[in-house]
Amino acid sequence: MEKEMPDNIAFSEEQGYNASLLPYASNVGAPVIKMDDLVSWKSRGISTVNKEFENKFNELKMQYQNLMNEYEWNELVYNAKFSFEPVIGEIYHLYRGDDGINFLSLISPQEWNKEHIGTFKLNSDKKWIVLNQKDSVFQ
Known part of the structure; x- marks a missing residue:
């Protein structure tokens, strides 16, 4: 044939x-x-992308924790007892009274013998910024 x-x-x-x-x-x-070795290219790509996602997740988790911490401090200060209108930019001190109720004062911890919880400053957004804090308040 x-x-x-x-x-x-x-x-x-x-x-x-x-x-x-x-x-x-x-x-x-x-x-x-x-044929190109796509398996190793894919695994390197997956590894790189997963690392990036993990870093972004950890960053967002840290931001969330900081936000929740700010929220808890603001909640604590706003629920405290005070009989004056706080001035923006002024420094205030949060204390626990003998009756267990928190109160806000202008008197610093060095001038007074009360249980000091934290020192705060009111910003223009009406948010309390923590300047000094007692570590074991939210545990």
Whole structure:
């Protein structure tokens, strides 16, 4: 049985000479086609992206914890007893009274012998900024 075409020619009955359409080399002089190592590329990419997500998650978690801490301090100060209107930019001190009720005062802890909870400053957004705090208040 004799072949009509030699082995090194890409020809099919349906498409004719289709060497330029084939996904592989059909000529002896064509360059070698090597498959890229996609598994290692994917694993490096996944590792890099997961590290980035983990860092962003930890950053957001830290921001959330700081926000909750600010919220708890503001809640504590706003629920304290005081009989004056606080002035923005002024420094105030939060104390626990003998009756267990928290109260806000202008008197510093060095001038008074009361249980000092924290020192705060009221900012222009009416948010209390912690300047000095007792560590074990929220545990």
